[in-house]
Amino acid sequence: MGLSVNSVPEIRFEGVEMKYRTAAAEVLALQQVSLDIAQGEFVSLLGPSGCGKTTLLRLMADLIQPTSGEVKVAGKSAREARLARKYGIVFQSPVLYEWRKVKHNITLPLELMGMKKAMREEKAMELLELVGLKGFEDKYPWQLSGGMQQRVAIARALSMEPEILLMDEPFSALDEFTRERLNEELLSIWAKVKNTVVFVTHSIPESIFLSDRVFVLSPHPGRLSAVVDIPLPRPRTPEMRDSAEFFELIAKIRGSFEGR
């Protein structure tokens, strides 16, 4: 990769501020955030509720627009990136279309792109294999467990081969065991797909286990209070969760929250 490619960050926030106007008052949801995320990086946005981490993700996705400042994606605006279909999004709930079979949930974005039927069904089968749901293609969403539904949502988000995968607390509604297993699976999927991932979570161990860097956000007003490098080697293994280094990182991140 040439220097010229690396010099443009995949995602750049420049002095981004976000205010909401309610009937009673003006709420500062995000205060002056500037950050760079490199291509192929796995970063987490970590913080308690009210810290603006979801707002940050929604700004990246062009679901909302900043009050001031700029959001750039590969040098262009977030809107252009969205129209170029560079994003795959996974929400906290799977948000599957219940009238569509599993495979047709995955092919929906491809239909919008105008891909031929045979091609998109083939793509759906590949993705189902990738997320470990081979054999479930003809089921309806309600026939799957919560964890399986979320895997369908991930497969759907990956179907357009997005440069950036945005995940908003995707596993927080699942039990601890399922969550840890899906963390490991997500990393092995990411190792194959090699795109940029922005992962919103309020779990410190989850953010450490997954990420190259953790962006720590603090509430009232929401702001970026620290960026913590996670030097754990890859591939990450479940045993790392019990290592001394892992616990040191937990302590370090805990210490970086402001206003407590």
Next chain:
Amino acid sequence: MRPQALLIRNKLIPLAVWVVGLLVVWEGLSWFLLHVARVPLAQSRLPFVHQVASAFWKYGHTLLKEGGVTIGNAALGFLLGAAAGGLLAVLMSLSVWVERLAFPYAVASQMIPILGLAPIIYGIVRDEQVSRILISGYITFFPVALNMLRGLRSVPAASLELMHSYAAKPWAVYWKVRLPAALPGLFGGLKIAAPLAVTGAILVELMGAQHGVGVIMLRNLYYGPSHTYMFWATVLAGAVMGIASYLLMSLLERLVSPWQPEFRPKGGGE
């Protein structure tokens, strides 16, 4: 084999017991009024079931022919009313202005008693077929529009945000998300409207027409006690038509949107 046996035991047997029980009570009450209480015009109050059934059987051909006329007009009006209601729902969901303009009129239209509206419409169009179709459509229109609009609005915000992130065109959002999500609402409206459309058509016939179940209903009512059984048979025919129209909509709903929660087997998935 087992699910079938369960269906018979849990659904069909109780239903049969209910129907038979009702008929027995009816027959007994009718006999009581006629022979024990000796009330005047006992058979007009509650005729024997077997007499009504025999009239129904004997004049089955007439009932079928006249019923066909009624159903044909009601169905056409129903289709037109459903189409208009669905279209208005889509327009109202697209624009708050359309909703603000149209909704008060739609509500007000439902305040007008059909009993008064039917002769007015007949007076304007001077055609029994057309007035039957118009009244059936008029009755259908409102429940369909209202329920469909609710369905179109039922789409969770996150579903729409996903479509936004796929850079979906507005028509694609409607075609692939809003309309499928509105199907349960649409069928809810259709199931309410279908029997009402039949009733509406019969009502127009009572006002004066050449053909239809309502016409023979009225005729037999005029002829007095001697035609009591036939009168009851026409009422029965009207009820059967209403029930049939409802069942047809339920069947369609199962075929078109089988994914709905109420059609899922009890006890969750596999």
